Amino acid sequence: MALKSPEQYVESLRDGRVTFWDGENIPDITKFPRFRVPIALTAKDYEYDDPELGALRRYKPEEGGDAHRIYQIPRNTEELNKRVELLGHTSIGTAVSSVFTALMSVKDQVSAVNPQYGENIERMYRYCRDNDLRGAEVITDPKGDRKRRAHEQDDPDLYVRVVERRKDGIVVRGAKLHITAASVIHELVVMPTKGMRQDETDYAVSFSIPVNTPGVKIINRNFAPAELNAFDYPASSHHSMPEGFVIFDDVFVPWDRVFLAGEVQLASKLAQSLGLWERTGGVIGAVETSELFVGLAQLVTEMQGKESDAVAQASIAELITYAQMLKMSLDYACRHYEKTESGMVYPNTLAINAAKYYYAANYHQTVKYLHDLSGGLVLTLPGEADLRNPESGKYIRKYLHTKQSVDVEQRMRVYNLIRDLTADAYGGWHFVVALQAGGGLPAQRFMMNRTYDIKAAKEKALRAAGVKV
Numbered sequence: 458m459a460l461k462s463p464e465q466y467v468e469s470l471r472d473g474r475v476t477f478w479d480g481e482n483i484p485d486i487t488k489f490p491r492f493r494v495p496i497a498l499t500a501k502d503y504e505y506d507d508p509e510l511g512a513l514r515r516y517k518p519e520e521g522g523d524a525h526r527i528y529q530i531p532r533n534t535e536e537l538n539k540r541v542e543l544l545g546h547t548s549i550g551t552a553v554s555s556v557f558t559a560l561m562s563v564k565d566q567v568s569a570v571n572p573q574y575g576e577n578i579e580r581m582y583r584y585c586r587d588n589d590l591r592g593a594e595v596i597t598d599p600k601g602d603r604k605r606r607a608h609e610q611d612d613p614d615l616y617v618r619v620v621e622r623r624k625d626g627i628v629v630r631g632a633k634l635h636i637t638a639a640s641v642i643h644e645l646v647v648m649p650t651k652g653m654r655q656d657e658t659d660y661a662v663s664f665s666i667p668v669n670t671p672g673v674k675i676i677n678r679n680f681a682p683a684e685l686n687a688f689d690y691p692a693s694s695h696h697s698m699p700e701g702f703v704i705f706d707d708v709f710v711p712w713d714r715v716f717l718a719g720e721v722q723l724a725s726k727l728a729q730s731l732g733l734w735e736r737t738g739g740v741i742g743a744v745e746t747s748e749l750f751v752g753l754a755q756l757v758t759e760m761q762g763k764e765s766d767a768v769a770q771a772s773i774a775e776l777i778t779y780a781q782m783l784k785m786s787l788d789y790a791c792r793h794y795e796k797t798e799s800g801m802v803y804p805n806t807l808a809i810n811a812a813k814y815y816y817a818a819n820y821h822q823t824v825k826y827l828h829d830l831s832g833g834l835v836l837t838l839p840g841e842a843d844l845r846n847p848e849s850g851k852y853i854r855k856y857l858h859t860k861q862s863v864d865v866e867q868r869m870r871v872y873n874l875i876r877d878l879t880a881d882a883y884g885g886w887h888f889v890v891a892l893q894a895g896g897g898l899p900a901q902r903f904m905m906n907r908t909y910d911i912k913a914a915k916e917k918a919l920r921a922a923g924v925k926v
């Protein structure tokens with residue numbers, strides 16, 4: 458078992474992986490400017506000697522040694538709370554490795570159908586944990602015409618599928634879209650995007666392969682221009698992660714890395730196992746963002762002398778409600794945790810789905826309150842270069858003055874953060890992420906309908922209506 462240093466992590470990315478960005482096939486991503494921030498962020502999670510976060514990042518597995526806590530399978534409330542704390546202090550490049558926790562949560566069900574697959578899950582989990590690797594959650598297929606099933610599409614490759622079964626493994630073809638951090642991690646952990654039927658056996662496939670496996674190609678995209686200035690872009694200049702359009706061009710996967718190849722009854726179990734941890738991560742991020750919104754709203758209000766205005770106070774109360782509801786929901790989900798048969802503790806499924814739904818369904822409205830309070834400067838504030846130019850800067854300082862206690866530069870920084878978080882590229886990304894990442898609103902509705910105690914609710918209603926039950 459060996460923890461990597463940040464430098465060893467960066468070095469490990471020089472492995473011949475095939476990735477594209479801005480029309481270039483990039484021979485070494487560690488030298489490509491677009492990857493600077495994403496790699497630096499992910500590398501930070503390898504700083505095990507960090508005085509503040511080092512202890513949170515590592516844990517001691519039963520087998521001895523040290524490993525990154527993202528691999529700790531929570532077995533009690535304390536470990537669950539530690540995991541939640543870690544997810545609040547870790548980059549998404551590391552957080553996506555929760556895919557292994559998800560796999561381990563269904564390992565017993567997979568073993569019951571095929572013990573070899575269960576063993577493969579356990580071995581891959583240990584291999585990645587012990588070598589301090591990171592894995593991406595590779596689930597969402599292109600899906601083509603949504604009305605038609607996988608095998609009914611015009612092009613049979615619109616869902617990842619097995620195209621050949623060999624003695625030593627399978628050959629897969631297809632693509633997975635929107636895969637967060639795909640180019641800056643080590644293993645692509647592939648799962649079906651949804652349940653599959655009996656006539657879709659080739660599409661019920663799950664496995665893990667290194668990013669540099671022959672036939673794997675990744676096309677990257679994200680919200681951040683290559684070089685960002687921290688004054689104008691206080692959030693996205695140091696926080697960005699590419700999403701990958703991941704192609705499997707007849708990729709060979711040896712049997713010992715296969716978790717599913719045809720047993721359709723397991724497809725939805727694997728697909729759903731990840732949803733809970735993805736949504737938990739989404740809610741943790743939303744708690745953080747919603748608290749920032751309250752602070753930003755209060756700051757712009759005070760800076761513009763509107764703090765005693767009833768409408769401003771009402772808008773801030775709406776933002777507080779949003780932030781507090783999310784915080785309480787996360788707390789409830791952790792305190793009312795659930796347990797798998799093998800003893801893994803995980804946040805309450807109904808509470809996490811309700812919280813993620815609440816976050817997503819109300820996000821756009823919540824941002825509207827912040828925009829309403831802030832005014833047009835959110836979009837039109839001049840940039841840092843014009844502030845620093847003495848000729849233009851003197852006008853910016855003069856006309857952005859509100860009152861003696863407000864420093865113009867500080868006011869600009871607050872506006873820049875509001876714009877960066879909510880109004881241009883990164884802000885637009887957040888709007889879509891709230892709705893779609895971790896599954897769209899219907900995915901949470903489906904889970905809530907499945908997990909809520911409808912029988913008890915019906916009985917309660919009948920009793921209240923005077924009907925004996």
Ligand SMILES: Cc1cc2nc3c(=O)[nH]c(=O)nc-3n(C[C@H](O)[C@H](O)[C@H](O)COP(=O)(O)OP(=O)(O)OC[C@H]3O[C@@H](n4cnc5c(N)ncnc54)[C@H](O)[C@@H]3O)c2cc1C
Nearest residue numbers: 594595596597603604635636637890893894895896897899
């Ligand atoms: C920034 C970002 C990061 C992401 N990261 C990852 C990742 O790391 N790994 C990963 O696997 N995925 C990732 N996703 C993908 C995400 O889970 C999907 O975007 C989401 O599940 C919606 O799927 P879709 O994009 O294919 O849209 P669609 O399937 O077109 O869904 C859009 C809407 O249409 C509805 N819909 C779909 N089919 C039907 C139908 N037949 N009838 C009626 N309505 C329908 C959906 O429920 C949804 O409301 C990410 C997405 C984003 C935006």
